[in-house]
Amino acid sequence: xxxxxxxxxxxxxxxxxxxxxxxxxxxxxxxxxxxxxxxxxxxxxxxxxxxxxxxxxxxxxxxxxxxxxxxxxxxxxxxxxxxxxxxxxxxxxxxxxxxxxxxxxxxxxxxxxxxxxxxxxxxxxxxxxxxxxxxxxxxxxxxxxxxxxxxxxxxxxxxxxxxxxxxxxxxxxxxxxxxxxxxxxxxxxxxxxxxxxxxxxxxxxxxxxxxxxxxxxxxxxxxxxxxxxxxxxxxxxxxxxxxxxxxxxxxxxxxxxxxxxxxxxxxxxxxxxxxxxxxxxxxxxxxxxxxxxxxxxxxxxxxxxxxxxxxxxxxxxxxxxxxxxxxxxxxxxxxxxxxxxxxxxxxxxxxxxxxxxxxxxxxxxxxxxxxxxxxxxxxxxxxxxxxxxxxxxxxxxxxxxxxxxxxxxxxxxxxxxxxxxxxxxxxxxxxxxxxxxxxxxxxxxxxxxxxxx
Amino acid sequence: xxxxxxxxxxxxxxxxxxxxxxxxxxxxxxxxxxxxxxxxxxxxxxxxxxxxxxxxxxxxxxxxxxxxxxxxxxxxxxxxxxxxxxxxxxxxxxxxxxxxxxxxxxxxxxxxxxxxxxxxxxxxxxxxxxxxxxxxxxxxxxxxxxxxxxxxxxxxxxxxxxxxxxxxxxxxxxx
Numbered sequence: 333x334x335x336x337x338x339x340x341x342x343x344x345x346x347x348x349x350x351x352x353x354x355x356x357x358x359x360x361x362x363x364x365x366x367x368x369x370x371x372x373x374x375x376x377x378x379x380x381x382x383x384x385x386x387x388x389x390x391x392x393x394x395x396x397x398x399x400x401x402x403x404x405x406x407x408x409x410x411x412x413x414x415x416x417x418x419x420x421x422x423x424x425x426x427x428x429x430x431x432x433x434x435x436x437x438x439x440x441x442x443x444x445x446x447x448x449x450x451x452x453x454x455x456x457x458x459x460x461x462x463x464x465x466x467x468x469x470x471x472x473x474x475x476x477x478x479x480x481x482x483x484x485x486x487x488x489x490x491x492x493x494x495x496x497x498x499x500x501x502x503x504x505x506x507x508x509x510x511x512x513x514x515x516x517x518x519x520x521x522x523x524x525x526x527x528x529x530x531x532x533x534x535x536x537x538x539x540x541x542x543x544x545x546x547x548x549x550x551x552x553x554x555x556x557x558x559x560x561x562x563x564x565x566x567x568x569x570x571x572x573x574x575x576x577x578x579x580x581x582x583x584x585x586x587x588x589x590x591x592x593x594x595x596x597x598x599x600x601x602x603x604x605x606x607x608x609x610x611x612x613x614x615x616x617x618x619x620x621x622x623x624x625x626x627x628x629x630x631x632x633x634x635x636x637x638x639x640x641x642x643x644x645x646x647x648x649x650x651x652x653x654x655x656x657x658x659x660x661x662x663x664x665x666x667x668x669x670x671x672x673x674x675x676x677x678x679x680x681x682x683x684x685x686x687x688x689x690x691x692x693x694x695x696x697x698x699x700x701x702x703x704x705x706x707x708x709x710x711x712x713x714x715x716x717x718x719x720x721x722x723x724x725x726x727x728x729x730x731x732x733x734x735x736x737x738x739x740x741x742x743x744x745x746x747x748x749x750x751x752x753x754x755x756x757x758x759x760x761x762x763x764x765x766x767x768x769x770x771x772x773x774x775x776x777x778x779x780x781x782x783x784x785x
Numbered sequence: 786x787x788x789x790x791x792x793x794x795x796x797x798x799x800x801x802x803x804x805x806x807x808x809x810x811x812x813x814x815x816x817x818x819x820x821x822x823x824x825x826x827x828x829x830x831x832x833x834x835x836x837x838x839x840x841x842x843x844x845x846x847x848x849x850x851x852x853x854x855x856x857x858x859x860x861x862x863x864x865x866x867x868x869x870x871x872x873x874x875x876x877x878x879x880x881x882x883x884x885x886x887x888x889x890x891x892x893x894x895x896x897x898x899x900x901x902x903x904x905x906x907x908x909x910x911x912x913x914x915x916x917x918x919x920x921x922x923x924x925x926x927x928x929x930x931x932x933x934x935x936x937x938x939x940x941x942x943x944x945x946x947x948x949x950x951x952x953x954x955x956x957x958x959x960x
Contacts, residue, residue: 425841426840426841426842426843426846427840427841427842427949428840428841428842429842429843429846430846431843521851521853521854522838522851522854523838523854524838524854524856525838525949525950525951526950526951526952526953526954526955527950527951527952528954528955529917529954549877551873551875552870552873552875552876552877553870555869555870555873555875556866556869556870556873558866558870644862645862646862668950673854688858689858689860689863692855692857692858692859692863693863693866696856697856697951697953697955697956698856698857698955698956698957700866700867700870702955703876703878703955703956703957704876704877704878706878706954706955707877707878707954707955708877710917710954714917
């Protein structure tokens, strides 16, 4: 198949809700994603709470591009491409630490943490000093665009295009349900990192709207009384929403006011008071009036969120937790999962401890939910490699009649932006895949500015 | 940290070492038999089972594991939930089950505190899942074993896993 025919096939089939199974392992699709999704979209790198002090850094990737994310001596967060300007060695080979300078081990060029070249051996002898190499003008290559929202640091590898705020769009409303439980926002711990032999898109699609899998895939966590919600009859009462470039799932809460409903999922009163003051009246109304609370979500392209409230002891104490996770592609058939525990900075210490335990039991590398999810995703990826999978179009039409009419109407008067519907459907997966396929169809990125210093 | 202070272990014919070593070998047999209920009987009510997230840091950083994030950070409740889950009919990731071999070697035993012994060992876990490529995990174990009338019980296990990025689909098994 030519590239044009491939794109036409993918775009056309997704438009009718039938997903070509090969998109979960095809090498040509992956090459297109590398260029047209990850070469263009704003991609998450780190959270500023991971860099509390000057010199604190983490090293993160966008596919094969390695970036140092560092707080410089003036307190500003910087992002540098992790490649020496001279012969291309990685100037930082640790993944986390604190440094005033990064020194290349090859020839000893050293850079301040703000990226500027501080020194190099034999500058005068080898280069004639600033005549041959004007030192002050040299700095580690910055990515084309860096921006931050709610403490989350994103990069775009395209010179032009929508801003980060434009990319996120109205999903910002739902993002804030996770990130703004108080005005000071989140602190992140981790990430746990592990590699799974699964295509990166499957996790994105699962988190963006798959309420339908919860009662079945995760039946064991109901069996053992870890999480009481995901029984089939309860899960289908949740609302799915899609807004901007993100979508997610919710649970319907029992009757009650804002405080009672937040207590139900395990928040202590002081956190409820702060959330009531930090969230907009519409965000509060999503809980208080509509009776929905966020669960899983995905922001395009590859950042997901989860909020659950398991029982953390034999007395039935319910404690909520938040996790932020990134599905970082390694190849068409392998993904590195980065899974952070996130908690409101102002939460009581005891809550932070309990919430962390709740997270570890449910999600992450050992999480009892996540274990069974990944089993599905690895299996899908493996079986999508063959010639039969090339013939198969996966039915992703849930929620539509044969005439493409929605089975469940959108919720009238819903407090949040975008479109929300109660019940099982795959509108969100189709929306996410449509966004993804529009990037594939969007043509190659034109790099208008020479990337060099 | 990679460099620990050297402490000589008990002689290998010391009865305390022999008892501790036997416990580890018997435990490995129980884990490899996926006899989860029996394994749970081997841990104390106040057990702590921890596997911190390892990070790649420069050699003078002073740390190479996260102090505030682990793969496992378990008490008895959490371990019991994991075991009970595996005993349901719906723990899909272990059905078909993994076939595992826990290779436990380099066992060194140190006396105390009190009646307890501290046992340092290496575990190399081979895990086969169906037709897929097998997975390996290698970790140092630092255990605390507590003698009881029924033999030793595991009071603490600290796992220092050697990879920053685990090459395993999940941790549905125990090390």
